[in-house]
Amino acid sequence: MEREELAAWLRLEMTPGVGNESARRLLAAFGLPQAIFEQSLAALGQLVSAAQARTLLQEPPELATQVQITLDWLASTGDGPARRIVTLGDPDYPTSLLAIEDPPLMLYLLGLVCEWPARALAMVGTRNPTPQGSLNAQQFARAFAGAGLTVVSGLALGVDGAAHEGALQGYPAALGANALATIAIVGTGLDRVYPRQHLDLAHRIARHGLIVSEYRLGTPPLPPNFPKRNRLISGLSRGTLVVEAALRSGSLITARMASEQGKEVFAIPGSIHGTQSRGCHALIKQGAKLVENAQDVLEELHWPAAPAAPAAPAAPAAAAAPAEPATSKETPSAVAANSEEDELLRALGADPASLDALQARTGFPTPLLQARLLELELDGVVARMPGGVFQRLGRG
Known part of the structure; x- marks a missing residue:
């Protein structure tokens, strides 16, 4: 991306008081961002408020610095994962996000360069799972990845991290070096990892999958960003599986967004005595599909499992030794x-x-x-x- 084009997109994204909805309205009318800033105050005022129009014609004071930070980040790949930016007008922008209510203007990408997966499933849950909840997340994700699905989650502690781990363990090499094992949608700029406990996990995801953010470089872990990014987790996926969640869990936000986007919602039931199961039970009462194993999800979405690798030829049978009488060695x-x-x-x-x-x-x-x-x-x-x-x- 050229400096001038990047600067125009960043300026549009950074203009105070102009959100994604107003920006999309301006883009629909004038084309690329560069053309927006060439318009008169009167022309802009027909599409946005007078205050927004005046702000659009004033360059943000920190724009030049942000442009240089972004260009330096894009250029510093070395031998590591690829770094890219796709914009709302880019042919590589995921079509699944174009269908959601509030698609981001820009997506920052760190990881493999390949097509967006057609078979992607979101897995979300509490940051404080029970041991069984963590185990379920890892085992289900491993099974999904083994079936050729891309697991999408949010890199948070708890269920998210377990889901990413399971996907990295289960993705078959037979699907190709550029197939995405997992996608992490984060709530910070891609020049930092949050939480820090997942630094190693983030590096492994970038090597075998993709890390995605709508937030410009330097963005810290601000609380409002995390529920907002959940629309991208559900938006990139055909369905959302809630592994374990309390009644006030942010995972229920993702499930609600998935339902509003017309996607399938699945939930794993748990103990009636466990607080971390109540969110899943509430979703099931509201119509989410109860899931007991990975095959339940594959069948509901009409996704066949990935073909198994050919079995190795059987080794010639060795001569059997005479059987000894079975004896118990237990004291x-x-x-x-x-x-x-x-x-x-x-x-x-x-x-x-x-x-x-x-x-x-x-x-x-x-x-x-x-x-x-x-x-x-x-x-x-x-x-x-x-x-x-x-x-x-x-x-x-």
């Missing part, structure tokens, strides 16, 4: 321990439970109960949660 104490753990898992069930509740259900002495819980925790079968409760982790 009586090991058998007793396994029996106690099985009983403990049955007592725990699917809902979180306190130590007192588990003691009442099993009758185990406290030292034995604590020892068995620690063993299960170290094995990754049970998680210790805030408030002194334990939750069984479902896998597979």
Whole structure:
């Protein structure tokens, strides 16, 4: 993008009091941004208010600095991921965002250069998931990516991060080096990563997917930006899956926007006792599709799974050694321990439970109960949660 063209787009975006709606009205009337700033006050006043017209004819004082920052950012790719800007008038602008109510004027892109995916699914949820919620997000995203879908999320802590991780793990190399494993829509400028805990994750997404922002470089993590960017998460996707959410979760904003955009909304149910499940249960009551596995989503969207890679030829069978009589190598104490753990898992069930509740259900002495819980925790079968409760982790 040439300096003059970039400067005109940035000037339009930076003009105080002129939002996306007014800017689109001006672009529809006059064409490219350069032409807008060549108009008279009277001509502009027929499309926007008098105050907006006067502001449009005054160049923002920080424009030259912002133009240079942006050009330097675009030029500093080195051997890293590609850096690009697409504007509302660019043929590479995603057509799915043109259909939403408030498409951004500019999109900053960091990552692979390829076509926008036709099979994209948003995955969102709470920043404070239960252990099972994090596991669900990662496993579902891995399955979606393995089926050839691009997982879209917001790089936030919790469910978002787990979804990006799962997608990076599951995307098959057979779909090509330039296929997008995952897209992260962020609420800051692309010259910073928020939250900082996801710095390494952001670098990996940029290598195997795409990071997108509508906010100019230097934009800090301002609270209003995050709910606003949710329209892009749902807008780029054919459907939105809410993994785990409280009743006041920002994920419900994304689900509402998806519904308003005519997209499918899915939700994973959880425990009736868990606050982080109530948002999903509310969505299901309102008509969201209840999801138990990834195949439920694929079938609802009529998306076949990606074809499996050809199986490797079977190795010649080796001569079988004579079978030895099966003998149990477990000691009586090991058998007793396994029996106690099985009983403990049955007592725990699917809902979180306190130590007192588990003691009442099993009758185990406290030292034995604590020892068995620690063993299960170290094995990754049970998680210790805030408030002194334990939750069984479902896998597979």
